[in-house]
Amino acid sequence: MQQPTRSDWIEEALSNLDTILLDHSHCERKAAGVAVNLMFRYPSFTKLVRMLTAIAQEELEHFELVNQWLERRQIPLAPLPAPPYGAQLNAQIRRQEPERLLDMLLVCGLIEARSHERLGLLAQHIRDPELAKFYRSLMASEARHYGAYWLLATTYCEEEAVNTRLQELATLESQILSTPYPQPRIHS
Amino acid sequence: MQQPTRSDWIEEALSNLDTILLDHSHCERKAAGVAVNLMFRYPSFTKLVRMLTAIAQEELEHFELVNQWLERRQIPLAPLPAPPYGAQLNAQIRRQEPERLLDMLLVCGLIEARSHERLGLLAQHIRDPELAKFYRSLMASEARHYGAYWLLATTYCEEEAVNTRLQELATLESQILSTPYPQPRIHS
Numbered sequence: 001m002q003q004p005t006r007s008d009w010i011e012e013a014l015s016n017l018d019t020i021l022l023d024h025s026h027c028e029r030k031a032a033g034v035a036v037n038l039m040f041r042y043p044s045f046t047k048l049v050r051m052l053t054a055i056a057q058e059e060l061e062h063f064e065l066v067n068q069w070l071e072r073r074q075i076p077l078a079p080l081p082a083p084p085y086g087a088q089l090n091a092q093i094r095r096q097e098p099e100r101l102l103d104m105l106l107v108c109g110l111i112e113a114r115s116h117e118r119l120g121l122l123a124q125h126i127r128d129p130e131l132a133k134f135y136r137s138l139m140a141s142e143a144r145h146y147g148a149y150w151l152l153a154t155t156y157c158e159e160e161a162v163n164t165r166l167q168e169l170a171t172l173e174s175q176i177l178s179t180p181y182p183q184p185r186i187h188s
Numbered sequence: 189m190q191q192p193t194r195s196d197w198i199e200e201a202l203s204n205l206d207t208i209l210l211d212h213s214h215c216e217r218k219a220a221g222v223a224v225n226l227m228f229r230y231p232s233f234t235k236l237v238r239m240l241t242a243i244a245q246e247e248l249e250h251f252e253l254v255n256q257w258l259e260r261r262q263i264p265l266a267p268l269p270a271p272p273y274g275a276q277l278n279a280q281i282r283r284q285e286p287e288r289l290l291d292m293l294l295v296c297g298l299i300e301a302r303s304h305e306r307l308g309l310l311a312q313h314i315r316d317p318e319l320a321k322f323y324r325s326l327m328a329s330e331a332r333h334y335g336a337y338w339l340l341a342t343t344y345c346e347e348e349a350v351n352t353r354l355q356e357l358a359t360l361e362s363q364i365l366s367t368p369y370p371q372p373r374i375h376s
Binding site for chain 2: 026029032033036037039040043044045046049050053054056057060061063064067076077078079
């Protein structure tokens, strides 16, 4: 992340907490799906497989926990149009190996880093003490996931290439968020 | 399942146990991927989402455990050509809803049922007592998964339609396995 979240994001999120919770559920499911798909693409990369198995398990656990919050607040599960954030980041993934793997890992890492920041804002500002506590409880693993993706990138790619590309993608990630999506989302 | 496994499958499996273990690892990862993908397709089907989250978590746990066995036996993670079993079953999935959902659930259920039978054969015949114990420990959840897919089918579709289609697909599933795949696999 090059730029921190703009100041009005949290106000919009707090005013639309039910939508944010539903979007958060979708984010956790997508994060699990991405980790599983990465394992499919690189089935013989032992370290990647091991670390992504753990990440996918945690994302599914969070998915379940967020869904329990939805149930508690009587928010029905429903599709929700995604902001362009993920698609715009994925469009940056180069098609040749090993660039493809590097870009996929860094995009995943950047999304985790941004999620960590925004769930942190929710943890800090949500008035319901139990819900705030729930968001605090997610922080550590989001940070760990970011670290895991970065570690995998440096495992399979040259550190200099990792750093250069991370810089480029981090700049782009902040640019994408500088145009706010009109609906409240975790990555709006 | 309409027909039990042919008698020579277990001998071939025992003679190629390392390949079977590697294939089993792929099967668990694929099973987790299928459960996650089904949740993506039907994000507002609360019961489906809840049950498939639990299934995906268990499959990932099994994937991890099988991979520990691979490591212990120094079998490197590697791609392995899949037998036509899965593709031939998936080819039967009709494209219109609600038939599509019904067929996907029943195909998943049939694969779980066959896996349950074959992992049971491994549990019964493997000579290494610890590995046999490991296979026994997987049996209960494989049976539960089969039950979960069948329960979901009857939740979202008419019971008569479920029974008729299950009959058709079960017949086909046994037919597919009546032509043995030349390589040792869980579903050969």
